[in-house]
Amino acid sequence: xxxxxxxxxxxxxxxxxxxxxxxxxxxxxxxxxxxxxxxxxxxxxxxxxxxxxxxxxxxxxxxxxxxxxxxxxxxxxxxxxxxxxxxxxxxxxxxxxxxxxxxxxxxxxxxxxxxxxxxxxxxxxxxxxxxxxxxxxxxxxxxxxxxxxxxxxxxxxxxxxxxxxxxxxxxxxxxxxxxxxxxxxxxxxxxxxxxxxxxxxxxxxxxxxxxxxxxxxxxxxxxxxxxxxxxxxxxxxxxxxxxxxxxxxxxxxxxxxxxxxxxxxxxxxxxxxxxxxxxxxxxxxxxxxxxxxxxxxxxxxxxxxxxxxxxxxxxxxxxxxxxxxxxxxxxxxxxxxxxxxxxxxxxxx
Amino acid sequence: xxxxxxxxxxxxxxxxxxxxxxxxxxxxxxxxxxxxxxxxxxxxxxxxxxxxxxxxxxxxxxxxxxxxxxxxxxxxxxxxxxxxxxxxxxxxxxxxxxxxxxxxxxxxxxxxxxxxxxxxxxxxxxxxxxxxxxxxxxxxxxxxxxxxxxxxxxxxxxxxxxxxxxxxxxxxxxxxxxxxxxxxxxxxxxxxxxxxxxxxxxxxxxxxxxxxxxxxxxxxxxxxxxxxxxxxxxxxxxxxxxxxxxxxxxxxxxxxxxxxxxxxxxxxxxxxxxxxxxxxxxxxxxxxxxxxxxxxxxxxxxxxxxxxxxxxxxxxxxxxxxxxxxxxxxxxxxxxxxxxxxx
Ligand SMILES: Nc1ncnc2c1ncn2[C@@H]1O[C@H](COP(=O)(O)OP(=O)(O)OP(=O)(O)O)[C@@H](O)[C@H]1O
Ligand SMILES: Nc1ncnc2c1ncn2[C@@H]1O[C@H](COP(=O)(O)OP(=O)(O)OP(=O)(O)O)[C@@H](O)[C@H]1O
Ligand code: SF4
Ligand code: SF4
Ligand SMILES: [Mg+2]
Ligand SMILES: [Mg+2]
Numbered sequence: 001x002x003x004x005x006x007x008x009x010x011x012x013x014x015x016x017x018x019x020x021x022x023x024x025x026x027x028x029x030x031x032x033x034x035x036x037x038x039x040x041x042x043x044x045x046x047x048x049x050x051x052x053x054x055x056x057x058x059x060x061x062x063x064x065x066x067x068x069x070x071x072x073x074x075x076x077x078x079x080x081x082x083x084x085x086x087x088x089x090x091x092x093x094x095x096x097x098x099x100x101x102x103x104x105x106x107x108x109x110x111x112x113x114x115x116x117x118x119x120x121x122x123x124x125x126x127x128x129x130x131x132x133x134x135x136x137x138x139x140x141x142x143x144x145x146x147x148x149x150x151x152x153x154x155x156x157x158x159x160x161x162x163x164x165x166x167x168x169x170x171x172x173x174x175x176x177x178x179x180x181x182x183x184x185x186x187x188x189x190x191x192x193x194x195x196x197x198x199x200x201x202x203x204x205x206x207x208x209x210x211x212x213x214x215x216x217x218x219x220x221x222x223x224x225x226x227x228x229x230x231x232x233x234x235x236x237x238x239x240x241x242x243x244x245x246x247x248x249x250x251x252x253x254x255x256x257x258x259x260x261x262x263x264x265x266x267x268x269x270x271x272x273x274x275x276x277x278x279x280x281x282x283x284x285x286x287x288x289x290x291x292x293x294x295x296x297x298x299x300x301x302x303x304x305x306x307x308x309x310x311x312x313x314x315x316x317x318x319x320x321x322x323x324x325x326x327x328x329x330x331x332x333x334x335x336x337x338x339x340x341x342x343x344x345x346x347x348x349x
Numbered sequence: 350x351x352x353x354x355x356x357x358x359x360x361x362x363x364x365x366x367x368x369x370x371x372x373x374x375x376x377x378x379x380x381x382x383x384x385x386x387x388x389x390x391x392x393x394x395x396x397x398x399x400x401x402x403x404x405x406x407x408x409x410x411x412x413x414x415x416x417x418x419x420x421x422x423x424x425x426x427x428x429x430x431x432x433x434x435x436x437x438x439x440x441x442x443x444x445x446x447x448x449x450x451x452x453x454x455x456x457x458x459x460x461x462x463x464x465x466x467x468x469x470x471x472x473x474x475x476x477x478x479x480x481x482x483x484x485x486x487x488x489x490x491x492x493x494x495x496x497x498x499x500x501x502x503x504x505x506x507x508x509x510x511x512x513x514x515x516x517x518x519x520x521x522x523x524x525x526x527x528x529x530x531x532x533x534x535x536x537x538x539x540x541x542x543x544x545x546x547x548x549x550x551x552x553x554x555x556x557x558x559x560x561x562x563x564x565x566x567x568x569x570x571x572x573x574x575x576x577x578x579x580x581x582x583x584x585x586x587x588x589x590x591x592x593x594x595x596x597x598x599x600x601x602x603x604x605x606x607x608x609x610x611x612x613x614x615x616x617x618x619x620x621x622x623x624x625x626x627x628x629x630x631x632x633x634x635x636x637x638x639x640x641x642x643x644x645x646x647x648x649x650x651x652x653x654x655x656x657x658x659x660x661x662x663x664x665x666x667x668x669x670x671x672x673x674x675x676x677x678x679x680x681x682x683x684x685x686x687x688x689x690x691x692x
Binding site: 201208229231257271272 | 399539540544565602603607610612616
């Protein structure tokens with residue numbers, strides 16, 4: 001059991017995962033006012049692998065990653081667990097010790113990155129600054145590198161674009177520039193938090209393909225955070241599903257879509273409007289709302305919305321178990337071995 | 350068919366660009382450029398297109414919130430200009446609901462107070478009567494009555510969107526513009542709102558303009574479709590016909606960009622690429638607005654604006670504006686991309 005909790009993903013390969021979160025917990029406030037927003041999350045990515053993280057708004061996707069990078073805002077703290085970068089624990093490191101890690105080892109494209117670009121500074125300056133300050137590059141070398149990077153992410157006329165201000169670029173171009181900044185120090189892990197949510201579909205599709213090809217070219221591990229299952233379907237090798245601050249299921253992407261085991265994953269897949277569906281069909285939303293971490297739900301956090309919920313679900317927290325040994329751990333009291341019957345019941349809905 | 354509920358004829362909306370202390374007009378944004386379409390009573394028209402293509406401006410023009418530079422709008426047989434002059438007449442017919450209801454709900458008023466105010470302003474109910482109506486409105490949109498006591502910040506995004514819908518319904522309009530009303534919500538919750546809107550439409554014969562960039566949702570809700578690009582209509586017609594076989598390269602590009610939640614299909618399917626060059630509304634191109642992003646663009650595309658036309662073998666109501674849409678190589682490429690998206 002303990003084993004399943006601490007390494008719920010595939011067995012550690014010869015060189016091990018490049019980034020691994022073990023039993024990570026995050027809370028805000030102290031004492032009676034303390035609110036736990038991430039519980040006991042374990043995840044791992046290997047070199048060159050793409051891990052998708054999906055879940056509804058507020059389920060803790062961003063908090064998990066901010067915690068891993070030591071970027072939790074004031075009031076937030078890590079309550080448990082480890083963040084292992086090639087086996088070295090990052091938890092407890094000072095901001096000063098974390099600085100060389102961020103950007104160089106692990107890069108983050110944060111959820112609000114598009115709005116956090118400095119509107120008064122040219123793209124070139126924003127890109128070059130950290131290279132000069134932390135990378136010890138000369139001004140002209142940094143400039144050269146920036147041009148190469150913008151070229152790499154498909155911005156036409158890269159050299160001229162260095163002089164542009166953010167507002168002079170379209171949303172898609174700005175996102176490309178942000179990606180260029182994120183990969184500028186050749187990180188081992190790229191974390192992209194909702195990198196396409198603000199973009200329209202044609203631009204989204206281009207950006208996703210860009211991220212995917214860069215990952216392959218540069219051999220980076222990728223953690224792609226999104227609430228859009230269509231987005232992970234195209235890019236991720238494996239997917240972790242979060243609900244109310246906990247991992248409830250992880251599996252190879254194809255397996256997850258073809259044979260989801262957790263009732264929440266299944267409900268999430270059923271709720272999507274599919275372009276191949278025709279009009280008269282009603283959508284199948286999940287009833288109710290995800291819980292507010294200030295009022296945690298007893299037992300399985302999904303029980304008020306779960307159509308398979310039983311007595312035990314209200315009282316006991318299910319553990320994340322890989323009952324089948326197929327690297328497909330699930331956090332549910334309904335025995336994963338009878339998941340085929342579970343799906344059959346669900347299909348009749 | 351009798352007269353449509355909503356009818357736009359050759360509508361253009363331009364915004365002046367001003368600079369300097371004197372606010373001198375130095376140019377114009379061609380936000381909407383000569384568009385026409387109709388919506389039948391009790392039906393939904395889906396309006397899609399990329400960011401900046403003029404969707405919201407079209408919706409606002411229908412509500413009298415953006416000035417028409419040219420063209421005319423008729424709502425239920427009455428001219429928009431006349432409706433605007435008769436005080437209170439337009440809101441009794443048409444309402445609009447926005448993407449971010451948080452911005453449009455007064456944070457200092459409870460939900461109950463907000464709804465009650467709407468009823469009182471329009472002289473629909475007062476005092477105890479109004480309170481009762483508020484309860485009924487909350488029932489209608491599937492919110493618990495006790496939420497009337499809450500302030501907007503204490504509601505979830507989905508709940509706030511229900512309140513915004515309740516506020517629009519309070520006036521018992523016949524037509525509602527829904528501008529990206531589910532775009533900010535989780536997929537799990539989007540369906541709740543979409544189903545609610547469809548139930549309300551069925552019960553009350555409501556007419557909707559459903560603005561969105563999400564083609565999967567549009568396929569679920571709309572009877573007909575208008576695809577905009579750079580302020581112009583690229584394609585329009587019955588939903589079935591457009592999804593069965595898009596005629597315009599841009600529609601096809603949109604379809605092939607929608608991520609399909611199935612890893613096998615998503616990784617294999619062919620795509621129609623668009624080059625990323627969004628149109629510049631300050632300096633509109635002559636010819637086809639889509640020319641810079643189009644794989645099939647030729648000389649004529651740069652010189653002549655293509656007109657909306659039907660093509661043989663398709664629903665005669667299904668129109669698209671493309672010089673090359675009849676050519677076999679184009680039809681072949683488009684249908685391959687559409688099959689990829691819809692398989
Ligand atoms: N500064 C904060 N103080 C207190 N609680 C916070 C803070 N930031 C986030 N939270 C809470 O932590 C929980 C997890 O938030 P998080 O941002 O990780 O969600 P998410 O899964 O990224 O959602 P989204 O899809 O909306 O980005 C939420 O309930 C949120 O309200
Ligand atoms: N009040 C205004 N003044 C000047 N320009 C405007 C105004 N409103 C809209 N525009 C411009 O008109 C064009 C169309 O904008 P509109 O908001 O209608 O696009 P949209 O299709 O709704 O885009 P989105 O999907 O991003 O909401 C844009 O170029 C926009 O910048
Ligand atoms: S533990 Fe119970 S409530 Fe939770 S997902 Fe499984 S069946 Fe549903
Ligand atoms: S008219 Fe020309 S540029 Fe425009 S969509 Fe057709 S082929 Fe492309
Ligand atoms: Mg987030
Ligand atoms: Mg808009």
